[in-house]
Amino acid sequence: MSDELTATGRVILGMLALGKNTGYDIKQLVDKSTRHFWAASYGQIYPELRRLEEQGLVRGRSEPSGGRPRTVYELTGAGEAALRGWLESPAEPIYEVRDESMLKLFFSDSAPGSRADILRAMRAMHERTLAQLRAIEQHARAGSPGPSLTWQLGVAMSEWMVDWCERQLAEQAKE
Amino acid sequence: MSDELTATGRVILGMLALGKNTGYDIKQLVDKSTRHFWAASYGQIYPELRRLEEQGLVRGRSEPSGGRPRTVYELTGAGEAALRGWLESPAEPIYEVRDESMLKLFFSDSAPGSRADILRAMRAMHERTLAQLRAIEQHARAGSPGPSLTWQLGVAMSEWMVDWCERQLAEQAKE
DNA sequence: AGGTGCATGTAACAGGTTACATGATTAA
């Protein structure tokens, strides 16, 4: 009944602003773009699309491809307004991190021997993120001059984290 | 029935390795140390302490202060082993971020006018984190030489983020 | 006498993941 725009709803509206899409497409887009700072699963996307339609923010049209059912969604005027409203809202933005490596590092005085292993696992993780970001570089262009700002930030941050781990490992080695 | 160590369970064991504590103490400790990369609420801590006791990983002793009930927990041998086991586990560490500012930035082509506002809100948020970290600097020492590694990382990362926002705002101004 | 901090706890809710089920289409 609530007509609040949920977190998942915002991603969906944003993704639909980039073009008409199915629920499946939206999931692919998220996985290729925002997932390192904002993930979403089918279990959220499909029910949320229904709710957004009930609220009149999106409109779904059945466009089967062959005998395979397929529903393509697009923003309504109200949906565009809701998206703009969110983007311009001065509300304190959500910022949440859950970093198990840092937690381990924090407690690693209880098991000093494992510190280097933790740092290596941490570095490996950020290297994987970096590799994934680089693999999707071409998708990170909005048809525009260079890669998107968030893609650049993701890469720069991951590189910084890898560097930090390296520096700490060097420190550890000295002792 | 499962004897898996849950995420909250790990924080609790770690915090208890730093000394005997009540559930309340653990929450205060988390809020003054790990909460920027790993949060926990009373709603998780109290039930989890019970579960950990059932599993034999912690032992609670009733130590009322005056007429006020109070249960102080400490690690058992099995608890210490479980903590070490987790710290040394090579399992892929959890790393999750939910950053609404980045999400807004990603979509801000749909409302280009709001980009500078988003960057300012983002900068303000990281500045708040930075201020909070600096306010707890003294707690960030384990009695040891300098502030803890994770505290240093938190500060350095926040500074880097503030810088990045600043640079982007300068870019924006040029155009 | 009243406010703050200590201390415990829970119920309702919100948000999200995983695993599963189904079946058509397309490229190898």
Place this chain on the structure above:
DNA sequence: TTAATCATGTAACCTGTTACATGCACCT
């Protein structure tokens, strides 16, 4: 023909937050 991809969906589960309730102790 068969594997991968397209496409939709849901039920069970897990994790975690918020809001609330309770009441003592201590300081002013």
